[in-house]
Amino acid sequence: MKLIMKVEKISSTRSRNLKISNFFLEWKVSEGGNSGIFYHLKEGFKEPSIVAPEYQLIDDLKWSDYNNNVVLKEWQKAGADYAMHTPDTTKKIIKPAGEWNTTKIIFTPERVEHWLNGVKLLSFVPWTEDWYDRKSKGKWKDSPNYGKFKSGYIGLQDHDNPIWFKNIKIKKL
Numbered sequence: 608m609k610l611i612m613k614v615e616k617i618s619s620t621r622s623r624n625l626k627i628s629n630f631f632l633e634w635k636v637s638e639g640g641n642s643g644i645f646y647h648l649k650e651g652f653k654e655p656s657i658v659a660p661e662y663q664l665i666d667d668l669k670w671s672d673y674n675n676n677v678v679l680k681e682w683q684k685a686g687a688d689y690a691m692h693t694p695d696t697t698k699k700i701i702k703p704a705g706e707w708n709t710t711k712i713i714f715t716p717e718r719v720e721h722w723l724n725g726v727k728l729l730s731f732v733p734w735t736e737d738w739y740d741r742k743s744k745g746k747w748k749d750s751p752n753y754g755k756f757k758s759g760y761i762g763l764q765d766h767d768n769p770i771w772f773k774n775i776k777i778k779k780l
Contacts, residue, residue: 629778639673640768647759690746694728
C-alpha cells in the first residue's frame with residue numbers, strides 16, 4: 608500500500624477500492640495538530656468529510672492552545688467517529704504530541720469499533736435507526752451521501768499540521 612495522491616488536502620491510498628474489516632496504523636501529530644482517517648471514501652465529491660466517516664486524530668492535550676483557546680467537543684477528540692460517536696474518555700489513553708499512538712478501526716456490517724493505544728473507545732452498529740437518527744440531527748444532516756458507501760478508499764487527512772504515519776495494515780473482509 609502506498610500514498611500516491613493528494614486531493615482536497617487528502618492523501619488517499621489508491622491501491623484498490625476496499626471493504627475493510629480491520630485497519631491499523633501508528634501515528635503522531637505535531638503540537639496542536641489535527642488530522643483524521645477517512646474510510647469508505649469515494650472520489651467525485653467536493654469534500655471527503657461529506658461522504659466518508661472519519662476516525663479523528665488530534666492533539667487533545669494542546670489543540671486549544673494553538674486555536675484561540677477554543678475547547679474541543681467530545682465528538683471532535685482523538686478516537687471519535689467525528690460528529691457521530693464520542694470516545695469513552697474514562698478509558699482513553701492519548702500520548703502527547705510527538706509520541707507514537709496506535710489506532711485500530713474494525714468495520715463490519717455488524718459493528719464498528721475505534722481503538723486507541725490498545726483500548727476500545729467506542730463501538731456502534733452502522734446503518735441502524737440510531738445511526739440514521741444521529742446523522743439526520745447532527746453535522747451531516749445536509750450531506751445525503753455521508754456514510755452510505757460500504758466500501759471505498761482510505762484517506763489520510765492533511766490539515767496543514769505535520770502528521771506522521773507508519774506500520775499501516777489493512778485486513779480485507
